[in-house]
Amino acid sequence: MRQETTATPVEEQSADIIVAGAGSTGLAAALAFAKAGVRVKLIGRIPPPLPGRTVALFEASLRFLDQLGALDRVRALGCRIEAIRMIDDTDQLLPVPELALRASEVGLPALGVNISNDELVGVLLDLARSCSLIDFIDAEIVDYDFSDRAVAFLRDGQRIVARLIVAADGRTSRARSVAGIDVKEWTYPQVALTMMLRHEFPHNFQSTEYHTRSGPFTLVPLPATDAAPHRSSLVWLMNVDDARRRLAKPREELEFEIEDYAKSEFGLMKIDSDIGQFRMGGMQVSQHARGRLALAGETCHVFPPIGAQGLNLSLRDVADLEDCLASVDLANDRELSRALARYDRHRRADIGFRTHGVDILNRSLIIPYLPVDLFRGASFIAVAALGPLRRAIIREGILPHLALPRLMRQPTAASEMALRRTA
Ligand SMILES: Cc1cc2nc3c(=O)[nH]c(=O)nc-3n(C[C@H](O)[C@H](O)[C@H](O)COP(=O)(O)OP(=O)(O)OC[C@H]3O[C@@H](n4cnc5c(N)ncnc54)[C@H](O)[C@@H]3O)c2cc1C
Structure with missing residues (x-):
């Protein structure tokens, strides 16, 4: 471990920024600040493996990962997504056409990349470990002090002092509760x-997303292996009793049911991993920053995995925070508080929009109410029929237009070539 100072007692170390939590958000944050020349203490336990979990990352996130030096490995391990098909499977009154959102419509080679969560964390962790400005401490933070300086207290007795703490310690964030930031939480009667x-x-x-009465059943492409040329990951939302029933079934029966849900479009299905189960809920915070604390990732937004927005939004938190802090003297209270107020304003708009959008779509599926069904059906018909509307929706999903942070503006080499060809 790199010693920051020699004059302070062994148990107290210092850094410009502490990043709390070493999940995807925390790792990306540490890398982004280090890229800006900031000394970072990244403190957190390496996340345990997440069974069967993958993450679809879209154009803006790929640009960001490119800036962090992670994109080539992410692309090599993941599978590109060229289109998203949405199929209404609710048996509603209105005949709803299939909707396809294609990268080619907005001049891009792909909408994004789907990669296993564990592999993404592995790629970011390798980069963080080899970065001289990041000191990774594999430890738990048990308490904080935000009264004067920002201090993190580790379980082993170490005390780390910094100008700013970026909390990426997940939905039950200790940093957020010590800072006294209020949260609004709710649950959905669903398990993924x-x-x-x-x-x-x-x-x-x-x-391919099948929109069913219990929520979306979404197949996302995975890369081929020697043993299996055709692979996908599945995120399947259902009520709690159905989840219990399905988990108790023999594997072959469950595979048959999955094939049935996918209308046999992909032929026989074989489960190729452990099965993960995640209770669905939502959360919003009253503030995204307070004093010397800024929140990022699931510390400040949680919603169901519909439209693959969660981590894409978290990476925007990180890129936005890095942007807001660019050229700010972290030792200057006024400058720092002005930058964090700006961050709070930006995040409130982006996070609020995604949280409510996902909430409305999810509830419109699970609550069978004729006017809502008709509205959802009519929206599908309009988007399928109107090219400009469809292209605007594709762009908003993969490359949101509102104040895109600097680290997400530079197209990747592949996107730039494709965009030039279609210009
Ligand atoms: C089924 C499912 C599918 C999803 N699919 C997608 C998708 O396709 N695309 C997408 O963009 N998003 C997706 N998401 C959302 C995405 O996976 C999450 O937003 C993301 O994993 C959250 O990462 P995080 O780093 O913010 O939080 P976490 O992964 O929860 O990381 C928090 C870290 O902080 C550490 N920590 C906690 N407390 C402490 C402490 N006191 N001291 C030190 N460390 C601490 C934890 O150990 C953990 O490692 C999906 C979510 C689900 C549930």
């Missing part, structure tokens, strides 16, 4: 089952 699948027919680099 996650798993990797092998199937008979190709996915054609398309993600």
Whole structure:
């Protein structure tokens, strides 16, 4: 471990910024600040493996990962997503057409990349470990003090002092509660089952969402392996009793039910991983920063995995915070508080929009109410029929237009070539 100072007692160390939590958000934050030349203490336990969990990362996130030096490995380990198909499977009154959102419509080679959560964390962790400005401390933070300086107290007795703490310690964030930031939480009567699948027919680099009465059933493409040329990950939202029933079933029966849900479009299905189960809930915070604390990732937003927005939003938190703090003297209270107020304003708009959008779509599926069904159906019909509307929705999903942070503005080499060809 790098010693920051020699004059202070062994148990007290200092840094410009402490990043609390070493999940995807915390790792990305440490790398982004280090890229800006800031000394970072990244403190957190390495996340345990998440069974069957993958994450679809879209254009803005890929640009950001490119800036962090992670994109080549993410692309090599993941699978590109060229289109998202949405199929209404609610048996509602209005005949709703299938909706396809294609990267080619907005001049891009792909909408994004789907990669296993564990592999993404592995890529970011390797980069963080090899970065001289990041001191990674694999430890738990048990308490904080924000009264004067920002101080993190570790379980082993160490005390780390910094100008700013970036909390990326997840939905039950200790940093957020010590700082006294209020949260609003709610639950949905749903569980997400996650798993990797092998199937008979190709996915054609398309993600397929079947919108059912219990929530979306979403297949997202995975790369081929020697043993399995056609693979996808599944995120399947359902009510709690159905989840219990399905988990107790013999594997073959569950595989048959999955094939049935996918209308046999992918042929025979084989489960190729452990099955993860995640209770669905939502959370919003009253403030995204207070004093010398800034929140990022699931410390400040939680919603169901619909439209693959969660980590994409978290990476925008990080890129936005880095942007707001650019050229700010962290030792200057006024400058820092002005920068964090700006961060709070930006995040309130972006996070509020995504949280409410996902909430409305989810409730419109699980609450069978004719006017809502008709509205959802009519929206599908309009988006399927109107090219400009469809292209605006695709762009908003993968590259939101509102104040895109600097680290997300530079197209990747592949996108730039494709955009030039279509210009
Ligand atoms: C089923 C499912 C599918 C999803 N699919 C997608 C998708 O396709 N695309 C997408 O963008 N998003 C997706 N998401 C959302 C995404 O996975 C999450 O937003 C993301 O993993 C959150 O990362 P995080 O780093 O913010 O939080 P976490 O992964 O929870 O990391 C928090 C870290 O902080 C550490 N920590 C906690 N307390 C302390 C402490 N006191 N001291 C030190 N460390 C601490 C923890 O150990 C942990 O490592 C999905 C979510 C679910 C549930």
